[in-house]
Amino acid sequence: MYALFDLDGTVHDKTQSLKACAESMHNKFLDSGGDANQFIDEFVKENCIIQPKAKVFENLASKFNIEPDIEANMLKYFDESFHNYSKRFDGVLECMNYLKGEGVKIACVTNGRGFFQRNKIKALGLECFFDVIVTSGELSIKKPDPIIFNAALETLGASSDNSVFIGDNLKADMEPSKKLGMRTIWVNNKSDLKPEFVDYKLSSFSEFRGIWQAITRR
Numbered sequence: 001m002y003a004l005f006d007l008d009g010t011v012h013d014k015t016q017s018l019k020a021c022a023e024s025m026h027n028k029f030l031d032s033g034g035d036a037n038q039f040i041d042e043f044v045k046e047n048c049i050i051q052p053k054a055k056v057f058e059n060l061a062s063k064f065n066i067e068p069d070i071e072a073n074m075l076k077y078f079d080e081s082f083h084n085y086s087k088r089f090d091g092v093l094e095c096m097n098y099l100k101g102e103g104v105k106i107a108c109v110t111n112g113r114g115f116f117q118r119n120k121i122k123a124l125g126l127e128c129f130f131d132v133i134v135t136s137g138e139l140s141i142k143k144p145d146p147i148i149f150n151a152a153l154e155t156l157g158a159s160s161d162n163s164v165f166i167g168d169n170l171k172a173d174m175e176p177s178k179k180l181g182m183r184t185i186w187v188n189n190k191s192d193l194k195p196e197f198v199d200y201k202l203s204s205f206s207e208f209r210g211i212w213q214a215i216t217r218r
Contacts, residue, residue, distance in 0.1 A: 001163070001215065002104065002105050002107070002153075003099055003106045003166065003212075004108075004149075004152055004153075004166070004177070005106065005107070005130075005166045005167070006108075006165075006167035006168060006169065007110035007112070007120065009167075009169065009187070010089075010167050010168045011089060011126065012086060012087070012120060014047075015044060015048075017085050017087050018043060018047050018085075019040055020085040021043075021081070021082050023036065023040055025078070026040065029066075029073065029074050030064065030066070042063055042064075043060065046060060053079070054075060057078070079116065083120045086123045088124050089205060090204070091206050092126070094205065095205045096126060096129040097129075098212075102212075105131045105157070106132075107130060107131060107134065107155070107156045108126075108133045109152045109165075110133075110135050110136070111142045112135055113135070114135045114138040118133065118135070121133065131156060132155045136148060142172075143169075144171055144175065144176035146179070149176060149177055149180055159181075160181035160182045161181050163183070164212075165185070166184075166185040168187040168188060170198070175197050178197035178198075183199045183215055184198050184199045184200070185199065185202050185208075185211060186200070
């Protein structure tokens with residue numbers, strides 16, 4: 001059995017990472033420029049919208065009257081430093097160690113710029129666990145396009161019927177991987193729903209071992 005993971009919102013606690021980065025950036029660039037909590041909230045909101053990062057900072061500059069040179073420096077700082085604020089969800093490291101102990105090959109399939117995603121993976125301490133890393137920036141194809149999933153499976157040497165995809169996004173992760181024949185684990189602790197293309201729900205990584213054992217003992 002093979003395991004394929006999404007990154008942001010699955011093993012990487014994107015929201016908490018963004019908040020930590022936003023607080024630092026406000027102190028560094030906008031210490032006297034308005035309410036910090038408002039900036040943090042808008043920063044997280046803008047970075048959770050699918051749009052170019054330059055557009056994120058353009059929108060923030062407009063909302064907070066940020067000068068163009070400061071806007072450019074903020075974008076540069078974000079690109080070069082965001083990974084330093086990256087945080088794992090609790091239990092992720094134990095999950096990865098468990099899979100490696102079981103001899104499972106692991107891939108990361110993530111939407112985002114190659115250097116940016118790889119910096120986060122390294123900062124999270126997860127690079128050593130992934131046998132394959134596929135980013136949309138390097139492939140020029142984004143999830144939910146099946147091509148990116150198939151590229152990861154091929155590089156991993158896996159077939160869809162003996163692979164499990166673990167992700168937090170129903171449209172980008174769960175539905176397309178299920179259509180390809182993979183088993184699916186939805187990382188979600190907020191919804192009671194369980195769509196038909198979700199095989200298992202994971203509300204905490206403390207549940208992962210039990211779910212994996214249920215899959216592999218079929």
